[in-house]
Amino acid sequence: MNMQSLSLNGEFIHYQLDGPSHLPLLVFSNSLGTDLRVWDPLLLELTDQFRFLRYDKRGHGLSSCPPAPYTLDHHVDDLIGLLDALELNQVTLCGLSVGGLIAQGVAARRPELVKNLILCDTAHKIGPESGWDSRIDTIRAHGLEYIADAVMERWFAASFREEKAAEVVLWRNMMIRTPVEGYIGTCTAIRNADLTTSSAALTQPTLCIVGDEDGATPPELVRSTAELIPGARFELLANAGHLPCVEQPKALAALIRDFLAEVTEPLSRYEQGMRVRRSVLGNAHVDRAEANKTAFDKPFQTFITEGAWGSVWSRPILSKRDRSLITIALMAALGHEEELAMHIRATANTGATLDEVRETLLHLGVYAGVPASNVAIRIAKETYTGMGIAIDEGKN
Template sequence: MLHYRLEGPEHLPLLVFSNALGTDLRLWDPLLPHLAGRYRFLRYDLRGQGLSDCPPAPYAIDDHIGDLAGLLDALGLRKVNLCGLSVGGLVAQGLAARRPDLVSRLILCGPAGKIGPAGPWEAHIRSVREGGMASIADAALAFWFAPGFRARHAAELALWRHMLARTPLEGYVGTCAALRDADLSRELTRLTQPSLCIAGEQDQTTPPDLVRRTAALIPHGRFEVIANAGHLPCVEQPAALARLISGFIGEQEMPLNRFEQGMEVRRSVLGDAHVDRAGASQTDFDAPFQSFITEGAWGSVWNRPGLSKRDRSLLTIALLAALGHKEELALHLRASRNTGASLEEVQETLLHLAVYAGVPASNAAFRIAKDVFDAPAEQDGR
């Protein structure tokens, strides 16, 4: 059983995080405030870490990849933005290569196809089994954080030390065994997703040159360095990491073709059945109009980041009801099933309408809404 936390409104794009060795989902706490309001978050504890189940060691990297695939499948999530750090980066790489249906974009912090040779991992496993987790905590912190961070944040450093020291020993050495045996270098060359590879400038575990070489193996790989950061930039430089993540995702979402982007948004809101019917009925006479609304309304206005699809859906419902456009109102009431607008939010919108556009307009809109929501979704062709 994996311990996970899914946070944020459903209409926001999803960011999934996979942790480093010896940490739990709290690793991302410093980063999330810099991304809040723009993304929904899924964090989880790797097997053997945090509050997840801790089966006997050793583990394989395939175990961790299968765990994350199972979690996303169980939650019905597809085409996510996946961010992995260190061993979490290996998990992310493996999942993206083997289940491309689950991953849209990759953000890899301190990535490599293989992290260190087998010998040092074997020695590390013996040391931990002999001395316990606390015996390696101080040395691990020296690898995790840049010297400047350790000097300035002694109290915070103690909290991260406690997290590591309280990691279940069996889970820790189990994942060390997975790192000892894992080599995903070949799989890096088969990745199809746009991938951002980020190095901490002072990272001793996966230094910038290694991360640069890793990015070069990925067909759509991009390399960035975060200054004054070690192995955990989400803790040391969360604002800088957030800027890179937001810029990368936003850049990938920029439309290469306004019509194609508009068509994608139009389908996501109105549904494939409606858009297909509109396309089938299109003639030379109304083709310019169809192109205009696809590029201008859907590709430009509906695609802007300032409002979510849910917000735009509710605004559109209010405006169409106020203007008495009944056919279009029914269409967008049905579309609210796709935009994340709840029945209660539609109800509040139509009630608000009565105050500012008049009771008759609101009354007519409520009648149309009852007809729409009483009908099964299949009747709409979806």
């Protein structure tokens, strides 16, 4: 896994961006006392269907931990900064607990960034201020370990705590290893946040979800938020506490898929194909091809866009990197030199590395013959050199 971080608003924010760029993007903002790993069980249910952006909010995980207190605006600024830096907009934003507050804040302040909202176990205002003051004082006096068992009871349903006690220990370890300043700083942000007015004005399609045994943001509190946001849909998840992404990932994934299918207008095969084609070959290449298109070759270009890019390259299971390497091998074996060079250039977008291409062309020599491999290696060397990539920097 490559470590990814950006300097935003004076802090370093750790993030993880995964999945092919042509897939729809889900952006996740996690809860108090957790890091981006809290979404791992859910992502296993959605892999090959979506692209994912997760991050550690300030004071959590591998991100910077400035001294407390924080405001909700600090967290909102960080997520907006991350989306802007990665040039992402019109995303589906999924927030858990305080992550849901952050998501609502981003959607209100920069509505062009957020196409859909998924709010898990959160509300427009969470808990009375006195409760947060008491928690902050207790942590200052005794540390996070002192409250950990009580937090686990709010996080997880009774059956989960009993049947998966060893797993609960790991989530408990995540919580108590959160920097105290980060935990308290975010407690302060939650305590002072009241989004009643701004969330009542949200216009994005919104799904509100809560576990039926959530002891942190009880179902009626989450329901009240769904009733506040115009047109929001409310769903109650059985046998789940505050972290349904951990306890009920299959059920949560099903709700997410159903919601997005309901609110998303499907792309035509041509539109999907053009999106994937651009993500692989790059906008400059596709723009040139489109500019050179004539009435004579337009039917063929449409056929390729719909059939190759809109049907085959758009399928799940194989990643863009996998399909890239397969295509390079086939173009080399068949002697299509121009197409081979084009797809080697496309590795800048597909993620196939120089080392992987080299191994593919070496493998080609066994199964398609040494002459084909020799020509392909020459073309690859010329193409990489033209791309400004040093061909002697790969692994032996």
